[in-house]
Amino acid sequence: MTNEEMEQLAASIEQMTEIAKSFGLDFYPMRYEVCPADIIYTFGAYGMPTRFHHWSFGKQFHRMKLDYDLGMSRIYELVINSNPCYAFLLDGNTLLQNKTVCAHVLAHCDFFKNNATFRYTSRDMVERMAASAERIYHYELQYGRGRVEQLLDAGLALSEHIDASTDGRNARKVVKQQQYLHRRGEHQVVFTSNPHASTPYDDLWELDGKPPADDAKKPIVKPRAAQKDVMLFVIENSSTLEEWERDILSILREEMLYFWPQLETKIMNEGWATYWHLRIMREMDLTDDEAIEFAKMHSGVVLPSRMSINPYHIGLALWEDIERRWNEPTADEIATFGRQPGQGREKMFEVREMENDVSFLRNYLTKDLIEKLDLYLYQKVGNDWRVVETDWEKVRNTIVASRVNGGIPVLYVEDGDYNRNGELYIKHEYEGVELDLRHLERTLPYLHRVWGRQVHLQTVVEGRDVIFSYDGKKTQRRFVKE
């Protein structure tokens, strides 16, 4: 982008901001940064400019950059859920492309700000991640790069198993309060019953932040109810982790909590942004050449894929369908639901606020739409992947199911004192799709690393309950006796 183009872009952004506001979009102040490709890809790989160092990000960066260099794929932009909202534009984009991108990110920002799923995300995550990265760097200096890296390997492997739901949040609040009360009770008995107490003032030293002497022998608790937040359970109850290690795992968990809503609203969010960049760009004065370039770019973005669901494509179709159905309700819809014509936009803003991908798809992916989009299910048959289902309900249900928990298997901690030996027992909530056993067997050692004792995971293979156990040396699997 030349300086002249930068000026033109600034003028366009001003215009687009006004247009977006007139449409009713509501966003944080925007900070647009034009960066070279390797910077954009760095941020893409790390998810955030300020995140800590890890080789897996380097690997991801290399792969993405290679795809870009070979012309196989490209990221147009990167937008960060924060206040103010940072948007990174690619220097190599044409002026028109960057205009489109700006329109696109305005809608993303509106979504971050107003969708219910995002209500508890930290809006200062850029700074927080920078501070976390700083802490991790200091741990590297203190405990050695190798140890920190090994812990990060384990932590990142498990970091998806958290509980980002409101229920989980509330439950944690209750637990915190109880722990607080419990701890106060403990202090009262320290004087008389703690054999390790060498002086009556031990509890006072603790207030200075000194860990109690028998910290490692913390009672291993049974979760009151099955706990979905495996990370939190490990952080609180592991018998092996040192304080700095708990801190690192807490960082990973906090970062995953921040990213989680984006996993849960991928289709909605991309569809929303695509819907609006289309509307905003239509309001702009484009030359003939620009109009063609825009059409090309847009159609590239919404290109359907035979092997997957393109969130831009499906998302856009869903939003436009909602608008149409509430603008021009059928006689039936007017009679049954009392739906008045012309409420399309209003309905869209309501949906944007209330739903996530699962409810969005379940409520608005209709029979007509599935048939119009020609959605189907395919499966491996012999060596080939073949279409196995076109019935709309089954197609919808499978798509919905694939979005449950952000597409990540749901695990529950069942027992933190299994076999009365402090072993960890986790159950996979099987819902018809088996786990990748090769990956599972290699992830268990990571779990063992952070738990410190034998770990077990129960899942279903070929219709039978199977328990995978790892004792620090090898993984075993056995069937559950019925």
Next chain:
Amino acid sequence: MIEFTLEREDWSLHRKGQQDQERHREKVREAIRENLADLVSDESLIMSDGRQIVKVPIRSLEEYRIRYNFQKGRHAGTGSGNTKVGDVVARGRPDQDGAPGPGQGEGAGEQPGVDYTEAEVTLDDIQAVLFRELELPDLADKEAADMTVDTVEFRDVRKKGLSTNIDKKRTLLQAIRRSGRPHEKRVSITPEDLRYKTWEDITKPDSNAVILAMMDLSGSMGLFEKYCARTFFFWMTRFLRTKYANVQIRYIAHHTEAHEVDEEHFFNKGESGGTICSSAYEYALAMIRNEYPPERYNIYPIHFSDGDNLTSDNEKCVKLVTELCSMSRMFGYAEVNQYSRASTLMSAFGKFELPQFRKYVIREKSEVYGALRHFFSQSGGVRSA
């Protein structure tokens, strides 16, 4: 609050991605080092003339997660209209057992997700790691004389040359041959018939180490045995050519008789027959006497066999090997012995206490690496497990 800002900063010092990419590369190299024994004996590598990229399973580099098995699930796709049950979405590659996920096989670009389970490694990457560990043992400074010799040898015949060097016999032969054609009346010599003798400058290489690679090609050497021996010599040749620019390698193949063969023959041809190892040793000794005086050359005879020697020949072998050892910096005897049977030759060599003598038993493919390290390390070598 300012509604928006648009800025362009100087990012040239931002190297985070590159730094972590470098760390990833480091880990790949570590993984190669760990897997070296298997890599060295990788069939596809040896058969590929070194051009091929091999995929190395590198466990520590995959990011394992608890995730769904893509192969077993049903997935949604988008058609272009009128899709029917039974339509093929993508063709799989047959017998791709254990393929853990998408992103592999043909049409990988079309499959969702990209997660390679293996890192691609070129021959050069492996060499870089492998050769760092190897060296010629006990290399001594030999007389540096006779680096080049100014003799000339006439050993080529060409169509152009100096008239004093006309090869009369060949010129006449050529004239007769041409004149034999039906429309020719009599024998005449035309300029095209002229043949000239030409000479070559003989220069002796400036290095003075020689490897005498001896391999048993008898009938008892099965596929596995030959494979191991050739793998060893493959790496040995590459290693020497990379690290010691002018080391000579002479190839001697034997069954009941020994003869020198060229590299291609040595690596590709099979023979059969009985085994008399002493023939190879005799041949090597003769070669040393004629061409490689020990006071000028570091001599490294290395012999690969299955140990299945003619029993009556063993005594002779011991005598010859003792003599070879006295002339050599190191004598290597490697035995490919898949089933750990008692071999006649090894039992004969078992009593050797000579410092130059090194032996190694290869029981499985991955031990080729051990043999390389054993022979090409400083004194003593690495004991076989």
